[in-house]
Every structure is written in C-alpha cells, then in structure tokens.
Amino acid sequence: MAAAIVVLGLVALVGPPAALGLDNGLVRTPPMGWLAWERFRCNTDCKNDPENCISERLFRTMADLVVSEGYAAVGYEYINVDDCWLDKERGANGQLQPDYSRFPNGMRALSDYVHRLGLKFGIYEDYGNYTCAGYPGILGSLELDAQTFASWNVDYVKLDGCYSHPKDMDRGYPEFGYFLNKTGRQMVYSCSWPVYQIYAGIAPNFSSIIEHCNLWRNFDDIQDSWASVESVIDYYGDNQDAIIPNAGPGHWNDPDMLIIGNFGLSYEQSKTQMAIWAIIAAPLLMSVDLRTIRPEFKAILQNKGVIAVDQDPLGIQGRRIYKKSGIEIWSRPITPLQQNYFSYAVAFLNRRTDGTPSDVAVTLQELGLAYPGGYAVEDLFEEVSYGVLSPETKIKVKVNPSGVVILRANIHLPRFQSQNQKTVYDPYQHVFRTTARPNF
Numbered sequence: 054m055a056a057a058i059v060v061l062g063l064v065a066l067v068g069p070p071a072a073l074g075l076d077n078g079l080v081r082t083p084p085m086g087w088l089a090w091e092r093f094r095c096n097t098d099c100k101n102d103p104e105n106c107i108s109e110r111l112f113r114t115m116a117d118l119v120v121s122e123g124y125a126a127v128g129y130e131y132i133n134v135d136d137c138w139l140d141k142e143r144g145a146n147g148q149l150q151p152d153y154s155r156f157p158n159g160m161r162a163l164s165d166y167v168h169r170l171g172l173k174f175g176i177y178e179d180y181g182n183y184t185c186a187g188y189p190g191i192l193g194s195l196e197l198d199a200q201t202f203a204s205w206n207v208d209y210v211k212l213d214g215c216y217s218h219p220k221d222m223d224r225g226y227p228e229f230g231y232f233l234n235k236t237g238r239q240m241v242y243s244c245s246w247p248v249y250q251i252y253a254g255i256a257p258n259f260s261s262i263i264e265h266c267n268l269w270r271n272f273d274d275i276q277d278s279w280a281s282v283e284s285v286i287d288y289y290g291d292n293q294d295a296i297i298p299n300a301g302p303g304h305w306n307d308p309d310m311l312i313i314g315n316f317g318l319s320y321e322q323s324k325t326q327m328a329i330w331a332i333i334a335a336p337l338l339m340s341v342d343l344r345t346i347r348p349e350f351k352a353i354l355q356n357k358g359v360i361a362v363d364q365d366p367l368g369i370q371g372r373r374i375y376k377k378s379g380i381e382i383w384s385r386p387i388t389p390l391q392q393n394y395f396s397y398a399v400a401f402l403n404r405r406t407d408g409t410p411s412d413v414a415v416t417l418q419e420l421g422l423a424y425p426g427g428y429a430v431e432d433l434f435e436e437v438s439y440g441v442l443s444p445e446t447k448i449k450v451k452v453n454p455s456g457v458v459i460l461r462a463n464i465h466l467p468r469f470q471s472q473n474q475k476t477v478y479d480p481y482q483h484v485f486r487t488t489a490r491p492n493f
C-alpha cells in the first residue's frame with residue numbers, strides 16, 4: 054500500500070503553561086533503569102526457583118548485568134524492586150522489613166551493593182493497608198516508612214494504590230511526599246495516584262499531581278503482549294491533549310515498563326515500543342531477564358539514537374499527528390533549536406496486519422518541519438543518513454507490519470552561524486527566546 058499523506062499542519066503545542074513540578078531536582082529527563090515486576094512478578098518460591106524468585110540474588114544479578122552488558126553506559130541507572138519484597142509483618146518497632154529468607158542481608162545491604170556499582174536503588178510500597186500482593190502498606194506509618202527508606206539510602210520510591218480509597222489519594226500522596234522530602238534525602242517519587250482515580254471515576258487533579266510526583270501512571274499495567282502495548286499507544290494518542298501538558302523536566306507521564314526481550318513482542322513490535330516510548334518522553338524501565346535476552350533485543354534497548362530522543366533536554370512529550378488506515382505518524386519536538394524552530398523525532402507506525410510493508414510518503418513540511426534552512430535527517434534504527442533535506446522534500450519510508458521507522462530531523466545549522474546568538478525554549482511560556490551576546 055502506498056499511502057499519500059495529507060497536509061498535517063504545524064505540530065501545535067497546546068495547553069496551559071506547564072506547571073513547575075516537584076521541586077526535588079531529580080529526573081530532569083525521564084528515569085531509565087530496570088524494574089522487576091512485569092517479568093518476575095510475585096515469584097517468592099526461592100526453594101524451587103532460586104534463580105527467578107524475588108530476592109537479593111535476583112537484584113544483584115540484574116544490577117551486575119546492567120553494568121557489565123553495557124546498559125549503564127547508555128543511561129540505565131535505577132535498579133528497582135517492585136512488590137513482594139516485604140515480610141508479611143512489620144518488625145517489632147513497627148518498621149518495614151524484607152522477607153529475610155529472600156533478602157538475608159536486608160535492604161540497606163542491597164542498596165549499598167547497587168550503589169557500589171555506580172547505580173541507584175529503587176523500592177516499592179503502596180498507599181493502602183496492603184500492597185497489591187497483600188504485604189504491609191504504608192497507611193498509618195507514612196513518616197516512619199519514609200524515614201526507613203531514607204535510612205536504606207533509597208533513591209526512588211514507587212507508591213502503588215491498592216487497598217486504599219482513591220478519594221483519599223489527593224491528601225495521601227502529597228502527605229507521603231512531604232515525609233519523603235522531610236527526610237532530606239532526594240528520592241524520585243513515582244505515583245499511581247491518577248490511574249486509581251480514573252478507574253474509580255474521579256477526575257485526577259493534575260496540577261496537584263505534578264506538584265507532588267516525579268512520575269505517575271495514567272493507564273493499565275503493561276502485560277507481555279503486543280495487544281497490551283497497542284492499548285497503551287492508543288491511550289496516549291487518544292488522550293494526548295489532556296496528557297501532554299503535564300509532562301516536562303522533573304514530572305513525567307509513565308506508560309509503564311519496556312517489555313522488550315520477553316516472550317510477547319516480535320522484533321518489529323519491540324522497535325515500535327522503544328520508538329513510541331521515546332516519542333512520548335516515557336521513563337525507560339526495562340523489565341526483562343538480562344541473563345537470557347537475545348542480542349537483537351538488547352540492541353534495541355541500547356539504541357543510543359532512540360535513547361537520545363527519549364532523553365531530550367527540552368522534555369516535551371510528543372504526539373500522534375496522523376492516524377488513518379492503520380498508518381500513524383508520531384512526532385516530538387527536540388533540540389537543537391534555531392530561531393523559532395524545533396528539531397523533531399518522527400515515528401511512522403504501521404498498525405496494519407496485511408503482511409507486507411507499507412510505503413508512506415510525505416514532505417517534511419507536511420510533518421510540520423518548516424525551517425527554511427532544512428533538516429539533517431537520519432533513520433535511527435537503520436542508521437542511515439539522508440543528508441540535509443529541505444521542507445519541500447518528499448520522503449518515503451517503508452514500514453513493516455506492526456513495525457516502525459523512526460527518524461531524527463535536526464535543524465540544519467548554518468555553517469557560519471553567529472556565535473553570539475543562542476536560542477532557548479521556555480517550556481513554561483511555550484516560547485522561543487533568542488539571546489544576543491555583545492559582539493566584541
């Protein structure tokens with residue numbers, strides 16, 4: 054199928070000025086790391102399955118591999134524990150404690166181990182009486198639990214929302230954030246606050262969520278299937294006008310883990326997840342067995358060009374700009390900037406299943422790329438450079454079924470550009486500012 058694309062118009066930056074966000078100085082670009090849940094779930098059977106159970110051994114092994122297999126070198130840094138690390142009972146002094154049969158050296162020792170590797174340590178709890186898997190929640194012990202995490206040198210806290218009343222979350226999540234802050238230790242705060250409220254029919258107060266959380270979940274838990282990834286992509290596209298303005302440096306929408314390298318996604322689908330997650334400025338939290346991941350999936354997770362899109366310093370979440378007959382185009386404004394123009398990452402997605410690649414042909418102008426000086430365009434998965442293209446140039450890409458082509462189009466900076474001008478983008482006012490320095 055050859056799809057001729059109609060004019061799309063400029064990629065609009067809509068919505069109110071972005072809120073300032075949680076002022077703890079962390080995650081100015083989306084967090085990257087490894088998270089146990091999707092792949093390892095609540096396997097507590099260390100007797101029969103010592104290699105895969107939720108245990109100190111599993112996290113140490115994954116932390117080792119994040120470093121030795123090159124993931125740390127491309128930006129993955131958090132090693133995050135999820136549910137099922139706890140003992141069923143609090144300790145004698147009311148403190149949270151791990152299941153010592155699975156974490157014999159305790160959480161501080163695991164945290165120290167992760168830190169010695171140059172990585173950061175994340176933990177999981179729940180704003181309820183229990184965690185989702187039935188372990189002790191933080192209700193009634195918020196301050197003590199925040200202090201306990203700080204004493205373990207935790208860097209990242211994911212707070213789930215099972216066994217709590219969604220209407221209480223408007224008070225509860227900020228309250229726990231207050232206690233985290235009060236410890237004096239900087240900890241990334243990942244909230245499940247909006248998704249539980251949406252499920253309960255409550256409209257989340259995003260100005261408050263942005264102010265109190267570094268990232269938050271909007272939608273379903275990801276599962277190991279293409280259908281699940283598609284449902285997340287659709288949710289982010291269908292709700293983008295409401296979702297996008299909430300994202301920015303220090304405060305991110307979280308579409309959940311990368312499931313690349315597991316059982317459910319093909320090679321093409323894995324590239325699609327990576328590309329779309331980068332376009333929507335998502336946290337890149339791998340949930341995969343790094344001992345057995347195949348090289349082609351590892352290469353997707355370590356694609357530096359796609360990671361650079363995800364980690365673009367402007368922190369503007371991208372959007373779906375075209376959707377017709379199974380073809381979608383997603384676009385994200387990125388650096389470098391020149392005058393009033395952004396550079397862009399553009400992902401062409403083929404949702405069709407009719408077995409043959411689809412050709413998509415479009416001019417840069419139709420994609421909203423109008424800088425008269427042109428763009429240096431490269432394909433990030435194929436590592437092909439198209440040279441400098443003018444806005445009138447028609448590009449044609451071949452997109453495999455359930456696959457993606459992701460391009461980076463960098464503003465072509467004039468060779469002898471004045472060194473005395475610098476363009477910056479103000480995310481709060483949505484305007485460009487060109488600063489001129491005196492010319493000596």
Ligand SMILES: *[C@@H]1O[C@H](CO)[C@@H](O)[C@H](O)[C@H]1NC(C)=O
Nearest residue numbers: 181182183192216217218221
């Ligand atoms: C949590 O437990 C307390 C004490 O049993 C109870 O009063 C409260 O209603 C429970 N909260 C929720 C959200 O279930």
Ligand SMILES: *[C@@H]1O[C@H](CO)[C@@H](O)[C@H](O)[C@H]1NC(C)=O
Nearest residue numbers: 076077078234237238239240
């Ligand atoms: C606590 O909050 C204040 C005010 O928002 C902020 O300046 C400070 O950096 C925070 N401290 C930590 C440890 O997060």
Ligand SMILES: *[C@@H]1O[C@H](CO)[C@@H](O)[C@H](O)[C@H]1NC(C)=O
Nearest residue numbers: 223257258259260261262264
């Ligand atoms: C939402 O939260 C903000 C600040 O946290 C507060 O000022 C505002 O009143 C809240 N809005 C609603 C509708 O509750």
